[in-house]
Amino acid sequence: xxxxxxxxxxxxxxxYIPETLVPAIEELEExxxxxxxxxxxxxxxxxxxxxxxxxxxxxxxxxNLSEKIGGAKIYLKREDLLHGGAHKINNTxxxxxxxxxxxKKRIIAETGAGQHGVATAMACAALGMTSEVYxxxxxxxxxxxxxxxxNMLGSKVHPVKSGSMTLKDAINDAIRDWITNVETxxxxxxxxxxxxPYPVMVRDFQSVIGKEIKTQMKKINNKAPDYVIACxxxxxxxxxxxxxxxxxxAEIIGVEAAGHGLKxxxxxxxxSSGSKGxxxxxxxxxxxxxxxxxxxxxxxSAGLDYPGVGPEHSxxxxxxxxxxxxATDKEVIEAFLMLTRTEGIIPALESSHAIAExxxxxxxxxxxxxxxxxxxxxxxxxxxEVQNYLDKHVKD
Amino acid sequence: MxxxxxxxxxxxxxxxxxxxxxIMVGFPNEKxxxxxxxxxxxxxxDIIELGFPFSDPLADGPVIQNASTVSLENGTxxxxxxxxxxxxxxxxxxxxxxxxxxxxxYHTGYQRFIAEAKKAGIDxxxxxxxxxxxxxxxxxxxxxxxxxxxxxxPNTSKTRIEKxxxxxxxxxYLVAVFGTxxxxxxxxxxxxxxxxxxxxxxxxxxxxxxxxxxSTPEDxxxxxxxxxxxxxxxxxxxxxxxxxxxxKLESKIxxxxxxxxxxxxx
Ligand SMILES: Cc1ncc(COP(=O)(O)O)c(C=O)c1O
Numbered sequence: 260x261x262x263x264x265x266x267x268x269x270x271x272x273x274x275y276i277p278e279t280l281v282p283a284i285e286e287l288e289e290x291x292x293x294x295x296x297x298x299x300x301x302x303x304x305x306x307x308x309x310x311x312x313x314x315x316x317x318x319x320x321x322x323n324l325s326e327k328i329g330g331a332k333i334y335l336k337r338e339d340l341l342h343g344g345a346h347k348i349n350n351t352x353x354x355x356x357x358x359x360x361x362x363k364k365r366i367i368a369e370t371g372a373g374q375h376g377v378a379t380a381m382a383c384a385a386l387g388m389t390s391e392v393y394x395x396x397x398x399x400x401x402x403x404x405x406x407x408x409x410n411m412l413g414s415k416v417h418p419v420k421s422g423s424m425t426l427k428d429a430i431n432d433a434i435r436d437w438i439t440n441v442e443t444x445x446x447x448x449x450x451x452x453x454x455x456p457y458p459v460m461v462r463d464f465q466s467v468i469g470k471e472i473k474t475q476m477k478k479i480n481n482k483a484p485d486y487v488i489a490c491x492x493x494x495x496x497x498x499x500x501x502x503x504x505x506x507x508x509a510e511i512i513g514v515e516a517a518g519h520g521l522k523x524x525x526x527x528x529x530x531s532s533g534s535k536g537x538x539x540x541x542x543x544x545x546x547x548x549x550x551x552x553x554x555x556x557x558x559x560s561a562g563l564d565y566p567g568v569g570p571e572h573s574x575x576x577x578x579x580x581x582x583x584x585x586a587t588d589k590e591v592i593e594a595f596l597m598l599t600r601t602e603g604i605i606p607a608l609e610s611s612h613a614i615a616e617x618x619x620x621x622x623x624x625x626x627x628x629x630x631x632x633x634x635x636x637x638x639x640x641x642x643x644e645v646q647n648y649l650d651k652h653v654k655d
Numbered sequence: 656m657x658x659x660x661x662x663x664x665x666x667x668x669x670x671x672x673x674x675x676x677x678i679m680v681g682f683p684n685e686k687x688x689x690x691x692x693x694x695x696x697x698x699x700x701d702i703i704e705l706g707f708p709f710s711d712p713l714a715d716g717p718v719i720q721n722a723s724t725v726s727l728e729n730g731t732x733x734x735x736x737x738x739x740x741x742x743x744x745x746x747x748x749x750x751x752x753x754x755x756x757x758x759x760x761y762h763t764g765y766q767r768f769i770a771e772a773k774k775a776g777i778d779x780x781x782x783x784x785x786x787x788x789x790x791x792x793x794x795x796x797x798x799x800x801x802x803x804x805x806x807x808x809p810n811t812s813k814t815r816i817e818k819x820x821x822x823x824x825x826x827x828y829l830v831a832v833f834g835t836x837x838x839x840x841x842x843x844x845x846x847x848x849x850x851x852x853x854x855x856x857x858x859x860x861x862x863x864x865x866x867x868x869x870s871t872p873e874d875x876x877x878x879x880x881x882x883x884x885x886x887x888x889x890x891x892x893x894x895x896x897x898x899x900x901x902x903k904l905e906s907k908i909x910x911x912x913x914x915x916x917x918x919x920x921x
Contacts, residue, residue, distance in 0.1 A: 266788075273788070274788060274789065278830065421724075422724075431711055431713045434713045435713060441833055536758045539711075539713070550732055550733055550762065551758045551762030552710040552727065553710040553758075
């Protein structure tokens with residue numbers, strides 16, 4: 260959907276927000292609509308994306324991995340090569356430039372894996388602004404490296420000790436900060452979630468991924484890919500990958516975190532097993548109990564450990580245009596190691612969910628078919644977590 | 656006429672403003688909730704807000720967040736909440752307002768949830784994350800059943816104040832400060848200005864209740880003098896409940912309520 264009327268993708272989305280935030284959200288939408296087609300804004304963003312962040316990113320044919328599996332060809336969209344190590348910088352540059360033009364001096368953000376926090380800290384440092392980042396306490400421990408990076412980049416990290424101490428609670432506290440400091444503060448949300456216009460704005464900033472894929476595949480194959488795969492936490496790298504390709508014939512698959520398995524409660528597969536509800540300003544699929552209380556989630560990857568999902572994904576799920584599958588922690592570790600060893604590329608645990616699915620699809624696919632997987636980030640931040648997992652679960 | 660509207664009419668006739676007292680049901684347990692409500696009633700609370708806990712209370716500060724967590728850990732469910740409301744209803748007919756978040760109603764379905772709440776004895780709802788833009792089905796479901804109390808803020812535009820005051824029933828909840836519940840910002844001039852401003856726009860068609868960060872009799876007096884029709888006290892009650900032994904709870908709550916209520920006579 261090009262621009263959601265009334266902020267709704269079909270029945271999903273909207274703005275369920277405290278009244279204090281309404282003027283801020285209205286100001287944001289007004290400015291976003293004004294600047295998104297403004298030539299000087301586009302030029303500045305384009306400059307930073309190219310010269311600072313390193314766009315366009317390559318589309319790499321993973322020959323060794325493809326041959327090892329022996330089915331369809333796997334191509335990796337290398338968002339892991341971007342400055343900061345993840346797709347998050349596409350969005351933070353866009354929003355930070357917007358915030359600057361709105362004369363907002365103080366930037367706040369939430370982060371799960373820490374990648375959005377790092378990307379926010381970088382964009383703010385580059386543009387001469389300051390930032391404060393809310394991060395679940397549990398995530399500050401398992402993604403400690405990123406906490407150090409944010410500190411060094413001049414960002415203040417607030418560990419959040421309420422609720423499940425993960426991404427969902429970091430968003431709660433960021434919203435509370437925004438309510439308190441609404442007149443001076445810009446909330447730089449890191450995924451395609453939240454009240455309108457965030458889901459559409461974040462999608463637009465991330466759509467550079469899918470647009471490049473379209474052009475690059477055309478050069479390679481003279482057509483769109485047969486399959487497109489990305490991991491889904493809040494859904495920003497996925498919607499940025501998918502949206503420019505929804506009008507092609509590609510089969511599109513989003514991959515959620517199945518954690519210990521969908522039959523357990525230890526997962527974050529919102530679209531695969533959730534129900535409709537209202538959280539963080541949006542109506543969307545959620546993981547909740549029979550009373551409407553949001554349930555605690557689990558994923559080996561902090562960036563997918565979230566009980567909600569961007570409303571546009573809910574829309575495409577119900578429309579049946581996009582399929583949503585999931586990968587368990589175990590499959591993810593296997594995919595992580597497989598890509599690392601066959602291609603010499605260490606993927607983020609989040610992205611490894613997409614790799615796991617791509618391996619399944621490739622196995623069943625024909626040699627003439629092509630699969631594009633968005634490698635949303637690099638895995639340096641995760642090597643300790645993976646080593647711990649291996650020490651615990653693998654005998655030798 | 657709704658019970659809340661009747662209450663405001665009765666108070667106005669006696670030259671009084673309303674004291675609205677908030678507690679979280681199930682904090683720290685059901686027994687304490689019942690005792691606290693008895694204290695509120697004997698102390699003279701005009702309307703009682705009964706919080707229902709939500710896992711993600713994003714408009715609440717640490718005090719109500721903690722109360723929500725404790726209440727949920729104690730197993731507060733919608734049906735237990737309604738049972739408690741029914742028990743309270745046997746003892747008093749003070750207007751009761753349910754304060755919670757949109758998802759709790761959305762999940763069951765607005766129609767069914769509101770019908771059950773009304774049957775239990777709830778007279779109105781406050782949902783801090785329900786904006787007027789998303790409220791159509793909610794309002795339809797509540798029509799002729801319960802009041803739907805909407806919130807405004809010191810930064811709400813004139814045109815929005817007019818829109819919201821037309822939709823809101825029972826009263827209009829003016830969030831006193833930029834912040835979450837329990838904010839310790841003290842009295843702000845912008846709040847006093849907002850009260851005057853809002854009154855000018857609503858022209859007495861709907862009472863204005865001021866809440867968030869109101870904790871002392873002095874605060875109550877200041878807002879009464881500024882023209883508020885109702886004053887809402889919440890976190891201060893929860894702090895008192897937290898530090899008071901069960902045996903003394905009813906009398907302490909009653910005494911605190913009396914001190915607050917005293918300030919609402921003109
Ligand atoms: C590398 C990487 N991929 C994916 C995600 C998930 O976010 P989203 O679903 O918004 O792309 C994160 C979030 O932290 C991430 O760091």
